[in-house]
Amino acid sequence: MVLALLGVAAAGCLVWLVVASDLPPGVRLALAIPAVLVLLLVKPSFGRVPRHGVITEREAPQLHRLVREVADAAGTPVPDVICADLTINAGVGRLGWRQRSVLVIGIPLWVMLPRPARVALLAHELGHLANGDPLRVRRTLLATTFGSRAVMATGGRNPWRRAVRATESLAEQGSGMVVFLGMVVHGIVALANVAAATAQLLIDTVAMPDSRRAEYRADLVARRVAGSAPFLRSCETVLLAGRLWQDLWHLAPRIDGEQLEAMAAEARQRLSADLPLTRQLSQRTTDLWSTHPGEDQRMRLIEALPDTDGALWVDDIRWAEVDAELAPWRRSAHNALLGTRDRF
Secondary structure (H helix, E strand, C coil): CHHHHHHHHHHHHHHHHHHCCCCCHHHHHHHHHHHHHHHHHHCCCCCCCCCCCECCCCCCHHHHHHHHHHHHHHCCCCCCEEEEECCCCEEEEEECCCCEEEEEEEHHHHHHCCHHHHHHHHHHHHHHHHCCHHHHHHHHHHHHHHHHHHHHHCCCCCHHHHHHHHHHHHHHHCCHHHHHHHHHHHHHHHHHHHHHHHHHHHHHHHHHHHHHHHHHHHHHHHHHHHCHHHHHHHHHHHHHHHHHHHHHHHHHHHCCHHHHHHHHHHHHHHHHHHHHHHHHHHHHHCCCCCCCCCHHHHHHHHHCCCCCCCCCCCCHHHHHHHHHHCHHHHHHHHHHHHHHHHHC
């Protein structure tokens, strides 16, 4: 709220300088520059609905049917847009001026998950919509990005190292007064950078615990919709995802896109013996500023609750139909594996 009022004040200052002020031009310019900088730092960011990777209902009716059933079970409207990409991730958000809900499915993660765990993945992401998390993020986005924007505007990380190097460069080329002025200017910028970074850390200290609670709430929706066991399998797959993808990378020249799911299942079975240690190590991934809790923490929550079978079950015939609709994306994932190998 304070930052929004600051932006309104900066806009009002610019209007006054243009319309009503009788100050000299030089003074107007001196006052307009900081006002413009403030507006750049507090301007709203609505994001963009992806143009590529959109999966229409005409292209994948069974996938849309599945998402619709998961949304009904989670108690939320169906997402306006369903997209696929080639990341080991999944997400949901509200994007664009119209704030359309967008579900993004990372195909590499999708093929690595057991089929029931895919329902848990969808239910978790749609659980964020059911709990209103994208709107909460939208309301707090200005505060949570102001500091990082200010850090980038003042040069990014390592401000004092950058200031020293700039001063040394001026010392090699300019006079004593130029060096002194350069030291002053770069020192002020470095101080502003440190202040912005400190502000961002303080904001994240307050905001990130709520972000982690939102993940737990979405996990409870996933447990209710998909069941306890599928949710736990999804967490195990996320824990092993990096190693699974590495195994698929080695196998890529000898298989095709249609074999990715079977090879991922074999690798998952082979790596399952490492899960206890991997879970233990995941406890170290969470700190005061983490947006997500560790996978072990999320699994402990569900394990502490009574087992449930979930509200939605999908048979193998429907899964085969969904897989057939996503066959082009599996080929794209396979090509991405081959392309990564080629680059190395």
